[in-house]
Amino acid sequence: MTSSEFILRNVRLADGAVVDVEIRGERISKISERIDSALPVIEGDGHLLLPGLVDLHTHLREPGKESSETVLSGSQAAVKGGYTAVSAMANTSPVADTAGVVEQVARLGVTAGLCDVFPIGAVTVGLQGEQLAELSAMAHSAAKVRIFSDDGRCVSDPLLMRRALEYVKSFNGVIAQHAQDPILTVGAQMNEGAVSSRLGLQGWPAIAEESIIARDILLANYVQSRLHICHLTTKGGVEIVRWAKSHGMAVTAEVTPHHLFLTEKSAEGYDPIYKVNPPLRTQEDVVALRQGLADGTIDIVATDHAPHPAEDKDCEWNAAAFGMTGLETAFAVVNTAMVQSGLMDWSTLVTRMSTSPAQIGGYQDHGRIAIGSPANVVLVDPLKQWKVDRSKMLSRSSNTPFHDLTLSGEVLHTFYRGVQVLRDGQLTGLKHE
Numbered sequence: 001m002t003s004s005e006f007i008l009r010n011v012r013l014a015d016g017a018v019v020d021v022e023i024r025g026e027r028i029s030k031i032s033e034r035i036d037s038a039l040p041v042i043e044g045d046g047h048l049l050l051p052g053l054v055d056l057h058t059h060l061r062e063p064g065k066e067s068s069e070t071v072l073s074g075s076q077a078a079v080k081g082g083y084t085a086v087s088a089m090a091n092t093s094p095v096a097d098t099a100g101v102v103e104q105v106a107r108l109g110v111t112a113g114l115c116d117v118f119p120i121g122a123v124t125v126g127l128q129g130e131q132l133a134e135l136s137a138m139a140h141s142a143a144k145v146r147i148f149s150d151d152g153r154c155v156s157d158p159l160l161m162r163r164a165l166e167y168v169k170s171f172n173g174v175i176a177q178h179a180q181d182p183i184l185t186v187g188a189q190m191n192e193g194a195v196s197s198r199l200g201l202q203g204w205p206a207i208a209e210e211s212i213i214a215r216d217i218l219l220a221n222y223v224q225s226r227l228h229i230c231h232l233t234t235k236g237g238v239e240i241v242r243w244a245k246s247h248g249m250a251v252t253a254e255v256t257p258h259h260l261f262l263t264e265k266s267a268e269g270y271d272p273i274y275k276v277n278p279p280l281r282t283q284e285d286v287v288a289l290r291q292g293l294a295d296g297t298i299d300i301v302a303t304d305h306a307p308h309p310a311e312d313k314d315c316e317w318n319a320a321a322f323g324m325t326g327l328e329t330a331f332a333v334v335n336t337a338m339v340q341s342g343l344m345d346w347s348t349l350v351t352r353m354s355t356s357p358a359q360i361g362g363y364q365d366h367g368r369i370a371i372g373s374p375a376n377v378v379l380v381d382p383l384k385q386w387k388v389d390r391s392k393m394l395s396r397s398s399n400t401p402f403h404d405l406t407l408s409g410e411v412l413h414t415f416y417r418g419v420q421v422l423r424d425g426q427l428t429g430l431k432h433e
Contacts, residue, residue: 231255
């Protein structure tokens with residue numbers, strides 16, 4: 001299906017301007033207060049038109065773990081959530097540590113045709129933390145990988161981390177670190193504190209995250225390379241990143257929607273749906289994360305969409321898998337927690353959920369609404385309240401922690417390269433070719 005030609009009538013941009021937007025082919029051809037044209041019209045009804053959301057942290061599970069998710073089902077979940085680009089983490093089976101695997105993931109994304117799928121390459125062979133993976137081969141492959149991560153595991157060896165940071169400099173790559181000291185978190189199940197003691201669950205100390213963040217910021221600054229901190233969760237971590245930025249260090253950081261919204265108290269019922277890596281923290285941490293996101297200390301929101309089959313969550317807490325789905329709820333969670341609460345305006349949300357992640361990843365076709373730019377945009381009703389229902393999700397997995405919660409902000413239409421892939425919250429069935 002080729003791209004359409006149409007007018008988006010009466011849409012509001014993040015800066016408050018109400019405009020018409022003309023789309024011809026894959027691109028935005030005109031933006032004006034009023035466009036008189038014979039082209040078909042899609043009525044915006046004054047709703048908010050944003051650049052398509054961009055996720056730098058998505059687990060699509062394929063190849064090898066298709067019972068949890070596939071690139072196709074993950075892409076469907078993405079566009080329902082307003083995303084036009086997602087970054088597929090490397091912890092697949094086989095691990096995405098070679099040019100062949102990252103190219104396979106990229107091809108699956110093109111075949112799905114619903115959004116851009118950018119593979120993330122592993123830092124180490126098999127995610128084992130012992131030997132650098134084929135970073136250059138992946139970077140120079142058809143997939144053109146620029147982000148590398150062992151997410152799910154920490155690159156804990158400081159010498160290996162230094163070498164990785166040095167290696168990616170030659171092609172302007174970035175190392176995305178899962179900050180978790182493995183020695184300090186042996187057997188850890190949830191945030192260390194009064195709640196974990198009361199529940200009898202092994203604690204996960206904040207220092208295990210913060211010590212790696214501090215170490216890697218210093219390493220990256222020493223070798224003058226780019227470092228990205230995955231799923232920041234602690235007040236101390238925010239303060240370390242803030243300090244680094246105040247000294248001009250090249251570090252970026254992300255926070256997940258669930259860490260902005262939920263606390264360790266969710267675990268009090270022993271429901272493994274709330275078991276996640278890194279763990280849900282304290283209310284004090286949540287406040288610090290929200291403030292850090294609002295003031296730019298934390299650069300972006302990333303979903304850490306981590307689907308699991310029911311059997312991996314429908315069991316005792318200690319045996320359950322870590323992780324939560326997030327693509328279909330991220331916009332509403334961030335809108336509810338940050339915009340509707342008055343902590344953040346729409347322009348800042350666009351920066352945190354679209355423009356900045358696109359810049360960090362080098363995704364030039366995303367992150368803006370401008371004449372001549374690709375028509376990767378999403379129309380949302382920011383005030384519409386809706387109840388999360390796991391049975392209606394497009395992901396293959398239903399391990400959302402937000403089931404039955406009412407959130408503000410509904411994604412109405414998603415357009416990918418000029419094709420309407422989501423209409424009134426439903427997939428259109430069209431594919432970009």
